[in-house]
Amino acid sequence: MISRREFIRRSILYALAIASGNALVSCSQPAPTATPIPPTAAPTAAPPATVAQSTTTRVVSATIAPAPSTIAQGAMTATPSAPAAGEPYLAVARGARPAAITRAVVDALGGIKKFVKPGNDVIIKPNICNAQNGPEYASTTNPEVVAELVKLCLEAGAKRVRVMDQPFSGTANIAYVKSGIRDAVEKVGGEMELMNSAKYVAVNFPATARDIKSWKIYQDILKADVVINVPIAKHHGSARLTLAMKGLMGVITNPGGIHTALDQRIADLSTVIKPTLNIVDGVRVLMNHGPTGGNLKDVKIANTLIASFDPVAVDAYAAQIFFSKKPQDIAYIKFGAEMGLGRYDFGNLRVKEVAV
Amino acid sequence: MNSNRWRRARQITQIISTAFFFLLAFLTYRGFESALPLDLYFRLDPLAAFGAMLAARLVIAAMLLALAAIAFGFVFGRAWCGWLCPLGALLDWISPRAWRVAQAHKNWKSVKYVLLFVIFFAALLGNLSLMILDPITLLNRTFSSAFFPALNVVVVSTEIALYPIAPPLHPFFDLIEQNWRGTILPAQQTFYQLGWVLALVFVGVVALNWAAPRFWCRYLCPLGAVYALQAKISWLRPRAVKDCSHCAACMRVCPTSAIAVTKDGFSVDPAECVVCMDCLPACPESVIAFQFGGRRSAVGGQRSDVDLTRRHLIGSALASIGAVALFRTAPSASRDDPWLIRPPGARENNFLAKCIRCAECVKVCPTGVLQPSLFEAGLEGFWSPILTTRLGYCDYSCNACGQVCPTGAIPPLTLEQKRQSIIGTAYIDENRCIPWASYRPCVVCEEMCPVPDKAIKLEPVDLISPDGKKVHVQRPRVVTDMCIGCGICEYKCPLSATAAIRVYAPMQLPPIG
Numbered sequence: 001m002i003s004r005r006e007f008i009r010r011s012i013l014y015a016l017a018i019a020s021g022n023a024l025v026s027c028s029q030p031a032p033t034a035t036p037i038p039p040t041a042a043p044t045a046a047p048p049a050t051v052a053q054s055t056t057t058r059v060v061s062a063t064i065a066p067a068p069s070t071i072a073q074g075a076m077t078a079t080p081s082a083p084a085a086g087e088p089y090l091a092v093a094r095g096a097r098p099a100a101i102t103r104a105v106v107d108a109l110g111g112i113k114k115f116v117k118p119g120n121d122v123i124i125k126p127n128i129c130n131a132q133n134g135p136e137y138a139s140t141t142n143p144e145v146v147a148e149l150v151k152l153c154l155e156a157g158a159k160r161v162r163v164m165d166q167p168f169s170g171t172a173n174i175a176y177v178k179s180g181i182r183d184a185v186e187k188v189g190g191e192m193e194l195m196n197s198a199k200y201v202a203v204n205f206p207a208t209a210r211d212i213k214s215w216k217i218y219q220d221i222l223k224a225d226v227v228i229n230v231p232i233a234k235h236h237g238s239a240r241l242t243l244a245m246k247g248l249m250g251v252i253t254n255p256g257g258i259h260t261a262l263d264q265r266i267a268d269l270s271t272v273i274k275p276t277l278n279i280v281d282g283v284r285v286l287m288n289h290g291p292t293g294g295n296l297k298d299v300k301i302a303n304t305l306i307a308s309f310d311p312v313a314v315d316a317y318a319a320q321i322f323f324s325k326k327p328q329d330i331a332y333i334k335f336g337a338e339m340g341l342g343r344y345d346f347g348n349l350r351v352k353e354v355a356v
Numbered sequence: 357m358n359s360n361r362w363r364r365a366r367q368i369t370q371i372i373s374t375a376f377f378f379l380l381a382f383l384t385y386r387g388f389e390s391a392l393p394l395d396l397y398f399r400l401d402p403l404a405a406f407g408a409m410l411a412a413r414l415v416i417a418a419m420l421l422a423l424a425a426i427a428f429g430f431v432f433g434r435a436w437c438g439w440l441c442p443l444g445a446l447l448d449w450i451s452p453r454a455w456r457v458a459q460a461h462k463n464w465k466s467v468k469y470v471l472l473f474v475i476f477f478a479a480l481l482g483n484l485s486l487m488i489l490d491p492i493t494l495l496n497r498t499f500s501s502a503f504f505p506a507l508n509v510v511v512v513s514t515e516i517a518l519y520p521i522a523p524p525l526h527p528f529f530d531l532i533e534q535n536w537r538g539t540i541l542p543a544q545q546t547f548y549q550l551g552w553v554l555a556l557v558f559v560g561v562v563a564l565n566w567a568a569p570r571f572w573c574r575y576l577c578p579l580g581a582v583y584a585l586q587a588k589i590s591w592l593r594p595r596a597v598k599d600c601s602h603c604a605a606c607m608r609v610c611p612t613s614a615i616a617v618t619k620d621g622f623s624v625d626p627a628e629c630v631v632c633m634d635c636l637p638a639c640p641e642s643v644i645a646f647q648f649g650g651r652r653s654a655v656g657g658q659r660s661d662v663d664l665t666r667r668h669l670i671g672s673a674l675a676s677i678g679a680v681a682l683f684r685t686a687p688s689a690s691r692d693d694p695w696l697i698r699p700p701g702a703r704e705n706n707f708l709a710k711c712i713r714c715a716e717c718v719k720v721c722p723t724g725v726l727q728p729s730l731f732e733a734g735l736e737g738f739w740s741p742i743l744t745t746r747l748g749y750c751d752y753s754c755n756a757c758g759q760v761c762p763t764g765a766i767p768p769l770t771l772e773q774k775r776q777s778i779i780g781t782a783y784i785d786e787n788r789c790i791p792w793a794s795y796r797p798c799v800v801c802e803e804m805c806p807v808p809d810k811a812i813k814l815e816p817v818d819l820i821s822p823d824g825k826k827v828h829v830q831r832p833r834v835v836t837d838m839c840i841g842c843g844i845c846e847y848k849c850p851l852s853a854t855a856a857i858r859v860y861a862p863m864q865l866p867p868i869g
Contacts, residue, residue, distance in 0.1 A: 131753035132806055169804065169844055170753045171543035171722045178753060196533040198515035237814055237830070238799035259800050259850055260790075294752075294808030 088352035090308040090317060095356035098144035098283045098303075104356045105279060105307040106152055115276050118157030120225035124149050124190070125275070126163065127231045127247050129291055131170025131178045138284035139293035140175070141232045143184035145281050145305065149228055150190035158226070164193040164218075165250040169292075193220075200253045208339050209268035211261050216253040221273060229275035229311070233282045233322050235290035235298075238262055240330055241323060242291050243315040244278040245270050263331035270311055270341045279307040280318040287323070312342025313349070359636030362646075366438060366633055370445040377442040381499055382540040384719045384760060395716060395762035397442070397492050400425045403475070403579045404490050404712040408763045410479040411709040416763050426586070433587030437573055437580050438630030443491040443561075444573055448611065448632075451565050461568075464575040465628065466662045472581035473672030474679075481680045482709045488739050491572070491579050493714040494558070497739065500719030501548040501728055502555040508542055538722075546724025547747050550739075554728065569611040574628060584627040588660070591648050594629050596622045596657045600643040606635035616659065623659035680736075688734030692861045696732045697743040697841065699757045700750065700777040701767040703862070710765035713739045717757035717766055723748035725843060726757060741766075743779065745843025745859045750779060752806035752842060780841025781863040782811070782834045789856035791829035795821040801845035801857050802832050811838035812845065812857075836863055 091108035093101040106112050116122060126141035133139050146163060153161045163185045167175040172194050176182040182192045200216040221227055231247035239246055239262055248269045249255040258265045282304040286293045293299075302322055308314045315336070316327035327333045327344045336342055343349070377397055384394050395418075398404055405422030409415060428436065437444045475486045487493060515529050537543060548554075564571035573580050594614070604617040614628035615635060622643075635644050683689065688696070698707060699717055718726045718741055725748030728739040741757075743750060755774040758766045769777060782801075790798035802812040814830035821827050834857070841859050849855035 130806070131751065168848075169749070169806065170751045171538055173538040173543060174722075174753060194534055194537050196515070196529065196537075197512055198519040198529065198533075201520075237802045237810075238797065256800060256848055256850055259798060260796070262797070289808060289810050291803060292752075292806050292808075292810075294806065298808075 087350070089310065089349040090306065090313050090346075090351045092317070092321075092351065092353045093305045093307075093356060094303055094353070096303055097356065098142050099148040100356045101283075101303070101305050102145045102148035102279075103152065104354045105305040106149075106277075108352045108354050109277075109307055109309075112152040112156045115228075116153045116156035116158050116226050120153075120156075120158045121223075122153045122158045122161045122226040122228065123221060123224040124153070124161060124163045124228045124230060125221070125247065125251060126165055126179075126181060126281075127234075127242070127250065128165040128167055128172070128175045128179050128181060129169075129250070130167050131175035132292065133294055134178060135180050136284070136299070137293045137296065138232060138286040138299040139234065139291065140179035140181065141230050141281045142283045143180035145279070145283065146181050146230060147184035147188050147190070149230065149279070150185055151188045153226070153228075154189055161190045162193045162220075162224075163190050164195050166195050166218075166255075167250075168255065195251075197253075203272055205268060206271050208341075209271045210335070210339065211264045212268040215269075217273065218251045221251045226277075227273075227275040229278045230281055231278075232284070232286070233280050233302075233318050234286040234293070235288050235323070237290070239266065239332060241315075241319055241325065243280055243318050244275075244311045245315055245332055245336060248273045248275075264335055266332040267335035267339055267341065270336055271339065275309075275311065277307060277309055278311045278314045279305055280314045281305060282318060282322055285322045310342035312336040313344055313346075316344030317346070317351075359633070359639075359642065362633045363637055366631075369439045370448065373440045374442040374445040377495075378499075381496065381504075381719065384500075384716065385542055385722075386539045394760055395714075396421075397496075398712065398714050398716070398762040401490060401492050401579065402426050402429070403472070403582050404487060404493065404714065404763070407475060407479045407484055407487060407490075408710050408712050408765075410476070411482050411484050412706055412763075414710070416710075419763060429583045429586035429590065431591045433590035433592060433626050433631060434580065434583040434629060435592070435631040436583050437577075438632040441491060441573075441579075443495045443577075444570065444630065446495075447562065447565055447570050447572060450562050451569060461575070462661050466664070466668065467575050468577055468581040468584070469662060469664055470668060470672050470675075471576065472578040472585075473669060474676050475578055477673045477676035478680055481676060483676075483680045483683065483736065484709065484712060485679075485683070485736050485738065486578070487712045489576070489578055490712065490714075491577055493712055494561070496719070497713065497715035497728060498554045498558040500715045502551040502558070504542065504719070505546050505548060505551060505724075506555075508545055511541060512545065542724075543722045544724075546721075548718075548724070548727055549744065549747070550728050550730065568613070570630070573630065574612040587626045587629065590626060592631070592646055593626050593649070593658070594624045594631070594635075594644065594646050596624075596643045597645050597647075598643050600639070600641050603640065605638045605640060606644055609634045609638040621657065623657045625659045625661045628661060683734060683736035686734040686736065688732075688736065693732045693734075694860045695742070695744075696861050697745065697780040697843070697859060699726060699741055699743065699766045700755070700774045700779050701758060701769050702741075702765060703779070705765060705767055707765050708733065708737055708740060710763045711740045712763055712765075714762060715739075715741070716760045716762060717741050720756040720760045721748065722754060722756070723751055723847075725749050725847075743843060743859075745780070745846040746855060747847075749844035749847040750842040751844075775840070778840050778862050780839075780843065780859040780861060781836055782839050782841060782843070782845055782857050782859050784832060784834060785856045785858065788851060788854075789832065790851070791817075791831045792856075795819055795827050795829065797827075797829045798850065799830055799832060800848050800850055802830075804844045804848045806842060806844060807838055807840060809838065811835050811840070832857070 087110055091105050093105035095101040126146045128140050135143055150161045176192050199219050201219045202214055203217045204214050205212045229244050231244050234242045236242040246266050282302040285300045285302045287300050288298040306314045306317050315333050319325040319327050319330050380394050399419055399421040402422040402425050405419035518525055561572050602617050607615045607617045612628045615624050725743045726741045727744045729742040732742050733740055755769055755771045758768045786792040790796050802814055805812045812832045812834055816830050819827050843859045845857045846855040846859050849857050
């Protein structure tokens, strides 16, 4: 037994010790280097024959996207986890069943086993931007697509599959339910994680980033073995479109602070946050009044998914086929290519289209 | 049951009741989806219930549960105060260890009745300002806008401090964040302009315990006064069943000085007795008993410290009339304060005559936009809820405030109705807005606007900046007819300090033609 006085004295001592320890750690901690997600292991050469019945592979004609001459040749080699020879750089799947095209688009890129290894810790990051609308309004990612991805990852032997996003309005609890994603994900064995404010860590950005020097990022996104970014394709008043690169604003603190130089800073985020796979959900596309939505007349059914490890490529491709916009007209896509974060010279890239 | 067991039963009941009050208070963060009756304690509060009904001239069905409390009072007197009231329980627990026998300030005991009468007459005149003194609203308001937000600061700061250095604690933090966030902890940190004031008022109420045990209950509490009036004729009564040695042991333990032992012998005032039954085990001769049978059965040793007179009534009535008349000469009675932004549907709902200032809406609001007001609604509306749209916003997916409001002061709108409800109007300050004044692009307000067709429109403009560069910006404009005043534009405006887009009280243009 210790006296009350002694107890209080010791408590204060412990608290001081913890506080000073914390202060020391935060001072002495080496600034976290912008280590990208480690590139996925060598492709396992999944034959495209396993994909779907009506698989068509073609090189997209250069008329869609002439490669801008501004892209430095050296930058292109820096694209993450470039595919092996003969593997498609970008895959497009079309079909009325969201789950089926999810499987098809992943298979077209070489199959889920190429990205997820047994025992991996996987995070799937959909767009759950607010708590206002159900999936039919196309402001949040299609729940069937997300659930199918969870299933695929678990089939590939993932130890744990978590799904998370930080909505910009409403609470995550309500948004997870309203979007239909919580229900779909938990049914197939995934976990919904409420993003914990204690888990954001300050990250120093590499010199390739032109504007952001340091920003706080959700540490699990940086630590996970595999991150799959699944944005929904939407109109946006300022950035014009919100797709894969812009979706990364959901895993940083103070996303509002990005807005003062929005396009450049969106591109900068991709210098540090490098998802293993980016899949743009174009099952439903929000054509106007984004990113919030709420009006069915603004929703276009496109029944299409676009996937690549290259965030610039998926965004550029989505801009063209959903919104008929040139990639170079969307500033952050243009910046991303200039900075060597990806490419959209589709004339030189192998694009595989499948229909299910 | 022997005498000590009654006392023990009372203590356990107090613990359960207080725990249940706080359980409901915590669960309110989940909103109206809880299966439990979150507003139970307000519905059991006759002062709040009949005050609001009187002021609004309306039978509020949900609040008729208070009739049960009235019936309870006629049977058990002030047992509510001793057994069930969570504030009473806290005041019992947070007390100086050795109570001295407090002076029975007889005159002060009438204060609570005067407050009750003033509340009653003011309610007749449609005013509920003094409902801030109801103990249940006082407790709920203090915890929802002061102590719970502060508790969340402690939880979050602890996590932030320990997360990097204590990995073994991570599962524990995950448990808290994944299971408690949005259910018993607020979904996000909320901020209150009057948190400190509310906390100090509460601390003041507790500190008065040092002047006398249960100072608040014996002298001030208007809800206690309701039960005290009933206790004067209640069925259960304390009495001495036979004469005793006048040792005064009972008097020393009585927390409300209901018992007096003088040279004339033992006497007890049922209006002051909170039926705590501490006196039963204290009495070495076991002469004190609580017996049913009303006044006739309990003639021995009965006393009444406060004899309410016509003077009390007339004085209270005049005070109410004077105070309410003064309220109605305030600027807020002439026209709305520009910052008087009420919860959805409340403005058109005779709000101040129904709002009991309980702060349930403040607690349930996930963004913390709802706040106890300062003087936006005049002194009359002090601590009634308003929206402070720089501290939060009315989320387009939420209609929780109307669902938890116990009196219907905030109408229980469906989500669809609430989305149509106009709570304010946004205006852009073109002298400060970034694209208007600073030659730089920004469209955060438009991006955030939740109205399906966007109540903020963008006008593309090409400008020559002061250093001669061509700049393209999109200037936001509010379409006043479409704006519902939710305030997310003001909340998210990236300007430091005051936002360049602000929500004012709803614009009401006269109809055209």
